[in-house]
Amino acid sequence: MNIALVSSAYPPDLDGIGDHTYWLAHSLATRSNVEVFTRRVGQFESDDKVKITPFFNPAEPSSFEQLHDAIGSWLSPAAAAQWLLLQYNPFGFGKRGWCPWVPQTLRRIRSQHPHLRVATMFHETMVPAWPWKFAVMHLWQSRLFRQVCRLSDLAFVSTTRWQPQVSRAHPRLPCHHLPVGSNIPLDETPHAVARQKLDLPEKSLVLGIFGSAHISRQLDWIAAAAQEVGKTGRQVIVAHVGPDAAKIVQAMPNLQVRSFGELPANQVGMHLRAMDVLLAPFSDGVSTRRGSVMAGLQHGVPVITTAKPWSDRILINADHEGLLALACEDGASFAAMTAKLLPGLVSAKDISRRASQFYHGQFAWDTIAEKLTGHLTACCHPNVKSNDENAHSDAFGLVPWRR
Numbered sequence: 001m002n003i004a005l006v007s008s009a010y011p012p013d014l015d016g017i018g019d020h021t022y023w024l025a026h027s028l029a030t031r032s033n034v035e036v037f038t039r040r041v042g043q044f045e046s047d048d049k050v051k052i053t054p055f056f057n058p059a060e061p062s063s064f065e066q067l068h069d070a071i072g073s074w075l076s077p078a079a080a081a082q083w084l085l086l087q088y089n090p091f092g093f094g095k096r097g098w099c100p101w102v103p104q105t106l107r108r109i110r111s112q113h114p115h116l117r118v119a120t121m122f123h124e125t126m127v128p129a130w131p132w133k134f135a136v137m138h139l140w141q142s143r144l145f146r147q148v149c150r151l152s153d154l155a156f157v158s159t160t161r162w163q164p165q166v167s168r169a170h171p172r173l174p175c176h177h178l179p180v181g182s183n184i185p186l187d188e189t190p191h192a193v194a195r196q197k198l199d200l201p202e203k204s205l206v207l208g209i210f211g212s213a214h215i216s217r218q219l220d221w222i223a224a225a226a227q228e229v230g231k232t233g234r235q236v237i238v239a240h241v242g243p244d245a246a247k248i249v250q251a252m253p254n255l256q257v258r259s260f261g262e263l264p265a266n267q268v269g270m271h272l273r274a275m276d277v278l279l280a281p282f283s284d285g286v287s288t289r290r291g292s293v294m295a296g297l298q299h300g301v302p303v304i305t306t307a308k309p310w311s312d313r314i315l316i317n318a319d320h321e322g323l324l325a326l327a328c329e330d331g332a333s334f335a336a337m338t339a340k341l342l343p344g345l346v347s348a349k350d351i352s353r354r355a356s357q358f359y360h361g362q363f364a365w366d367t368i369a370e371k372l373t374g375h376l377t378a379c380c381h382p383n384v385k386s387n388d389e390n391a392h393s394d395a396f397g398l399v400p401w402r403r
Contacts, residue, residue: 001032001081001375004074006067008058008092010038011045014262014290016291017123017324019086019183020385025050027369033079037070061094064101068108075113082341082379083117084109088148089124090141097127097137105146110151119154119376121178123289149173158289161310179288179312180367182295187269190302191352194274201256204235205346208275208301210268210292213244218306219251221281221328224335225304226255241271270301276346279304280306281334285311286325287364288322297322297359300352302345305339314362322355 005025009018021036022045028034029049030075040054040063055070057063075082086106090097106118125133126141149155149169156164156178166175193203200206207226213219222238230236238257240248245259245369252280260271272278278296285308286293293315296303300322307316307325315323324341328334360369 001373002074002076002079003028003032003376004037004071004082004084005034005087006037006084007087008039009084010036010055012043013039015092017089017092018184019291020089020123021179021263022306023181023183023365024369024372025229027365027374030366031369031373035074037067037074056093058092061099062101064093064099065105065108067105068112071078071109071113071116075116081117081376082115083119083376086118086120086148086152087296088120088122090118090126091124091142093396095216097141097144099144100140103144106148106151108383112130113299115378117340117379118151118154119152119324119379120152121156121158122149122162123158125162145169154375156375159287159310160312161287162328174379176371177288177312178368179314179363179371180291180294181363181368182267182298182359183265183291184268184295184298185266186298187266187273189270190272191273194270198239198260198271198274200237200239200274201235204237205229206239206274206276208241208242208272208278208296209238209248210272210278210280210295211242213247213251218281218283218285218331219248221331221334221345222251222279223255224250224331225279225281225338228335230255232343240270241268241277268295268297269299272296272301277302277304277342279338281326281328281331286315286323288312288315293323294363297355297363301357302348302351302355304342304345306334310332320354321358322351323358362399 009015011018011022025034025036026049035051035053037053037055039056039058041057044052046052053070055066082213090099092100093099126145127137129135129138146169149166153175155166155175158180160177163175224235226238238252240256240259243262245261248259249257278301280293280303286305293303302322304324307327326337
């Protein structure tokens, strides 16, 4: 099988979808012929496993049209199955998500190469119609989203939250849930050794933050939780890895904070291994598109996060796998529940091993690549069943969240 993986970004870009493209491409390369089509500006982390073809200038969104010629040169007359897999986030291909050249180019490619199949991985679909500042963007993003759906033979979504949107846009389009994996290489430094290397006191309780100071991370909730945990008398240290170090420190008044800032990917893992727990109270709830949560679980770090009605069930039901998803209405309740549940979580037998096993059993890149190629094969050969027959994710579906 030949797969053309189209992405607006690629490492060393500080971009989650670019990282996703890198890890997915390298996992797919063990079972398929893969070529990545991406931006033509800057340098790439290239190797001999995956070929990179630059075609797109992010500063000139209309340059996406050049994908037509690039795909024409890539297509092989001898290949039995050939797929174009689009990594879709409207903001990646145009300012404010204005990217009409994406469906226009897909339509042109499909017209001239009818044997090429198109699959779209929806990392994002469109902004909501409210609040008002999103309303205008929603008008064109929703229209472009529908067009991309109708030009696809197969759809994947990073969270089950997007599946109803895909179904409304194209009721006959098969749509499968495909979680994201961790964008961080696995580091197996023992917890105690990592603490020693980073000069973190052995008996302190290290509460981790991984990522930026984006409003969705609700830093005030994390600060409230750290302060509440500190009332137990144990030394609490908030450890941060990622951009916006100054904002993180400013958001944690009267707390001991160690921000290690942005780090090369191969150093992040050791810093995660030094944490006792990762706090991730997302305003929109945890989901399987949250790479920071996946990185924590991958490194055996238990996670305390938030649940919303649309959170993916596989995470909501992960209490015994090192992830607690709490249904909290405000920072005070999150802080109180964190302080109450944290001691039992971090002291639970084999909790680090169970968190790591949960990740590797469900979200490792080889697992994701196997599911993806299974669905691509089943689409080419309808009599072949994929390794996940639930096209609309009964196994990972939506359930009411628990209090």
